[in-house]
Amino acid sequence: MVIFMENIKKALLGFFGFFGGVGRDFIKGDIFVKLSALIMGIGFIRRRQYVKGILVTLFQLVIIVFIFSFAIPNLSKFPTLGTVKFEAVFNLETMRNEVNDFDHSFKILIYSLAAIVVLIAAAFFWLQNIRNVRKSEVLSREGKSLPSFLDEVRELRDKRFHVVLLSLPCLGIILFTIIPLLVMILVAFTNYDQQNMPPAALIDWVGFANFKTLFANTATSAFGYAFIKVLSWTLTWAVLATATCYIGGVMVSLLINSAKTKFKSLWRTMLVVSIAVPQFVSLLVVRNFFANTGIVNTYLSQWGVTDFLKDIGLVASHIDYVPFLTNPQWTKFMIVTINVWVGVPYLMLIATGILMNIPQELYESARIDGANPFRSFIHITMPYMLFVTAPFLVTSVVQNINNFNIIYLLTQDVYITTDQTLANVNAKEIDLLVTWLYRLTQEYYNYKMSSVIGIMVFIVCAIITLWAFNLVLKTNKEDKFQL
């Protein structure tokens, strides 16, 4: 926690330091520095940096046009998300439906956010510009020659090369990750669902009402019940899936990499082939393989296994197949098992790489000290593996919480819930939070609740990550393994 707080402190100091710096430069600067807060290029033009001066002024003009033509019209409707309802009137003269000038609430939401992002960026640029003008002033006071525009462009290839490297990727992330994410976070505070779908209807802000719905159990909504159920299965699944794959993968890789094993690369390739087939192919095949009337059930009943399972009570007596992917308990068991099938080859590969990286000197000295292979496994291999893979384990728990593919591909269209309370809120026993979220949006257009669930997923992942990394930092044994 200490390091985390340090980071926050540093970030805050840097953030406020920036504003302090701008304030200082503005007060100490000459009249042109002060004027450049009004017309951004004026200070540069005074110092004969014409190209730069004209460029920033042009930028300022673009922003002003942007503010009046885009930002203000949208942001002014942002508090209400629009008031003019969609109406189509049949015009007898043109014989056509005429649509009024209605407000599209969702577009207002998206455009307002985009406007806010652009304005924040422009504001930072504007403040930074004051600092730059002041820098030019100081330089020319000291009698030093100012960098020409060409010099500054050249800098972009050297000291400021990171600007070139990062600007496009960052733009991509802002457009395709950050803005959409912010939009969906805001949707969690609106009533956007199947009954309120723009453009036909307006949407409104509802505050924390959706969050209350998610935790409450009332006569009309069972989200509270479903949320607890889905959340606990999600967490169980994440831990089980990570642990089984990790243990299995390490065991298999130890077995394959042991000096006593021949044809190492043959075994490795055979395992890797199974994950090289895309998941939507292999998992759909597996799903049909284990279907109620599938091939596995045919063989199991031929061999009498089905009857045996009936006798010991693992299969209900009124059905004559094993409900691999249709009964809640069986499905959960199968999903974890099939996930081992998917995950172990990956883990085997990673573990192989790490095992090869363990310094052989450690084993040498252990052998000289008289340790047997088992003891060197317990005291060298295990701690080393755990140390190196600790961050990986945390990320795979988070990934498994978001492991959409395996559950969706195995159970979509196949698994039908018998729990009416869950079915009322479109959840299933085997759902993870993310598959529930996906179904709510794609099949039921319940955007408000899925956004709330999405925020919950984020909170769960954030808590796990923070907690785990603190644990790792507290028991930091880095020095023990670094040579």
Next chain:
Amino acid sequence: MRKITFKKGLSFTARHLFLLVLCLIWLIPIFWLVLNSFSVFQGVNIRRFYPEEWTLENYRWLLFSGGDSIAQFTVWFRNTLTIAVFTCLISSSFVLMVSYAMSRMRFNGRRGLMNIGVLLGLFPGFLSMIAVYFILQTFNLTNNHWGLIMVYSGGAGLGYLIAKGFFDTISETLSESARIEGATESQVFLHVIVPLAKPIIVYTVIASFLVPWMDFIFARIILNSGLSKDWTVAIGLYNMLDRSSINTYFARFCAGGVLVSIPISVLFVIMQKFYVEGITSGAVKG
């Protein structure tokens, strides 16, 4: 003496037998896929593990007949290939650019940007998909391959960690000496580091090339017109197993699955070599 060799031989056989069984279990579904792709019977064969009658017709139908309104394998393949090539170009350059900047350069805000990256990684990816869909819709980019390319490569910069781990392991003295000889940072990047980073470049290129072949979630949201000719291989094959079509298309699905799996497997096996290298060096060096 003899007893020991016998015991050793037994454990040797047991070990290899166990591995053989293990690998067979792992390959059973793949065998089933391949066997079914040669089946004359078009639905899911539930009587036997292997088909009763064998044929190559399923492959011929997919590759040379042009398909029908549901399945147009060659069109899907071409679509996916186009999308994959562009996605690969854009996202691998994004990943390499970001990872170089984060690993080898020091500038204000570097830590902050990396923290934001971690934070964004905690949100489920497709939470934002609905908003992305509406944004693309306003620009008329839904049901459009360019829209999908943007979705795949737009956020690619966030996946820089493995490549950064690799760049971290390249010694600083190399770039230092290049700088002393007057090289700019961009020259160091292009002429010193990039040639040394071949393994991680191969990894990044293949990994991003594979994304459109493997993904069907985003593709299904963006390409939702229901027109078979717009689809990628993933959505196409997924829809072939729709409840209404599975009984006529299952064997063809298997053939299609085999056909996409072959190039993907080859690329995957090449990639996994570099995957291990990248992920381990990244984990150790932080």
